[in-house]
């Protein structure tokens with residue numbers, strides 16, 4: 001889901017920071033987005049120049065510190081409250097106080113996830129459908 005969500009934001013013209021847990025997974029995530037964009041180009045739904053522009057404005061990294069300047073952070077880590085809570089606790093310290101933190105959870109209570117941050121009023125549920133680049137519903 002994370003690759004699909006990053007692609008959606010990139011295709012919408014935004015600067016994107018795509019974060020994975022380690023370098024091999026960063027490379028795999030990048031390859032996934034490239035393959036999806038290439039398919040769109042092959043089907044005539046995306047200009048090749050726009051694919052290149054999307055990849056230029058997307059930063060692929062395993063460094064969560066790169067999220068310090070983000071206005072919006074969407075998590076798509078495994079569907080476990082402890083994993084999401086640990087991530088949001090870290091994001092709370094990394095991100096600007098004005099940043100909005102969003103969870104892509106399918107079933108966990110958003111209020112419980114929000115309680116893991118010092119900014120429960122700035123944590124939202126933002127549930128994408130799979131595959132995110134195809135499904136327009138959020």
Ligand SMILES: NC(=O)c1ccc[n+]([C@@H]2O[C@H](COP(=O)([O-])OP(=O)(O)OC[C@H]3O[C@@H](n4cnc5c(N)ncnc54)[C@H](O)[C@@H]3O)[C@@H](O)[C@H]2O)c1
Pocket residue numbers: 001002020021025075076077078079080083087104105106107127128129130
């Ligand atoms: N798959 C779907 O159809 C779908 C649809 C909507 C929402 N969701 C939700 O999106 C979230 C992710 O689902 P998915 O299907 O993409 O799962 P996935 O297992 O395919 O991906 C999980 C991601 O989290 C990373 N990860 C693994 N362990 C981690 C850890 N300890 N800390 C941080 N990151 C870690 C993985 O590298 C991977 O990028 C879940 O909350 C799920 O409920 C999934």
